[in-house]
Amino acid sequence: MAKIIDGKATAASLREELKMQVHRDVSSGMRSPVLAVVLVGNDPASVSYVTGKHKACDEVGIVSRDMHLEASTDEAELLRLVDELNRDAGVDGILVQLPLPPHINEDRVVLSIAPEKDVDGFHPVSLGKLMIGMAGFLPCTPNGIVELMVRNSITLEGKHVCIVGRSNIVGKPLANLLLAKSPRGNATVTVCHSRSGDLSRYTREADILIAAVGKPQVITAEMIKPGAVVIDVGVNRVDDSSKKRGYRLVGDVDFEGACAVASMITPVPGGVGPMTIAMLMHNTVTSWKRCR
Numbered sequence: 001m002a003k004i005i006d007g008k009a010t011a012a013s014l015r016e017e018l019k020m021q022v023h024r025d026v027s028s029g030m031r032s033p034v035l036a037v038v039l040v041g042n043d044p045a046s047v048s049y050v051t052g053k054h055k056a057c058d059e060v061g062i063v064s065r066d067m068h069l070e071a072s073t074d075e076a077e078l079l080r081l082v083d084e085l086n087r088d089a090g091v092d093g094i095l096v097q098l099p100l101p102p103h104i105n106e107d108r109v110v111l112s113i114a115p116e117k118d119v120d121g122f123h124p125v126s127l128g129k130l131m132i133g134m135a136g137f138l139p140c141t142p143n144g145i146v147e148l149m150v151r152n153s154i155t156l157e158g159k160h161v162c163i164v165g166r167s168n169i170v171g172k173p174l175a176n177l178l179l180a181k182s183p184r185g186n187a188t189v190t191v192c193h194s195r196s197g198d199l200s201r202y203t204r205e206a207d208i209l210i211a212a213v214g215k216p217q218v219i220t221a222e223m224i225k226p227g228a229v230v231i232d233v234g235v236n237r238v239d240d241s242s243k244k245r246g247y248r249l250v251g252d253v254d255f256e257g258a259c260a261v262a263s264m265i266t267p268v269p270g271g272v273g274p275m276t277i278a279m280l281m282h283n284t285v286t287s288w289k290r291c292r
């Protein structure tokens with residue numbers, strides 16, 4: 001049976017380390033770190049993600065500025081707010097929760113965030129730096145996946161990693177991180193997507209298989225090389241009348257089946273998700289330390 005990689009515990013120890021750093025510097029007179037969290041509208045999943053981020057901020061000692069705007073907020077108004085936050089020396093990080101309502105152009109909003117406050121790591125400047133190996137903010141989910149593996153003693157160097165999914169927020173940046181000439185990289189990476197054809201041709205070759213698709217059961221036991229490490233990024237709602245809320249969360253991997261084949265596996269929930277938020281805290285604290 002595969003060993004379960006406990007993302008909740010790994011994220012908790014990272015948050016604890018950050019809390020200690022913040023506490024030490026604030027005790028010696030530095031102002032607290034500040035993260036501006038901008039939410040437009042009331043999409044239930046976004047509200048829940050934002051709530052989790054505020055909670056993590058509280059735990060670490062980061063002041064989170066809750067900027068909840070009406071769903072009808074227009075793009076110009078949002079861009080004005082981001083501009084104010086960019087110029088506010090008391091704000092270390094700016095997070096605009098995506099997706100935005102359809103009448104707002106997400107690209108324009110992401111581009112408007114000052115790269116030095118881009119703690120989500122979505123700005124093209126941050127992604128460009130990642131690609132060429134320059135220091136910058138790393139996107140939270142891909143960096144959280146790497147951190148999760150490193151902290152659970154999974155060696156990346158020389159391994160064949162297969163990522164299923166090529167989005168700009170997970171698959172592509174993750175591939176670049178794992179390719180980096182660094183002890184946290186040096187892997188050989190295959191990236192699959194919806195046009196790859198027979199996925200198992202690639203996935204069965206992988207020492208580490210990472211699923212970031214957004215479809216339940218897309219990875220089954222026969223697609224996994226015996227002894228491989230499986231990281232499940234997917235978060236999917238499936239109907240479940242036995243739950244009070246009427247659904248449960250599952251990943252992209254057939255968890256039960258994969259447990260019989262893999263050596264290690266992340267659960268959903270409790271795997272990659274908590275690491276994403278912990279890396280956001282890490283980026284905010286990093287930005288704040290620069291103002292020392």
Ligand code: NDP
Nearest residue numbers: 141165166167170193194212213214233234235272273276
């Ligand atoms: P996207 O929808 O942007 O990307 C999905 C990718 O999967 C695309 O590259 C797509 O291919 C590929 N794909 C779709 N169907 C198939 C298939 N049948 N076979 C192979 N590839 C396929 O999703 P995201 O990257 O934003 O997110 C992926 C999942 O991860 C979602 O469930 C999301 O909720 C979750 N997530 C979890 C986070 C966390 O913190 N735990 C954070 C971010 C995301 P193509 O490019 O060809 O369309």
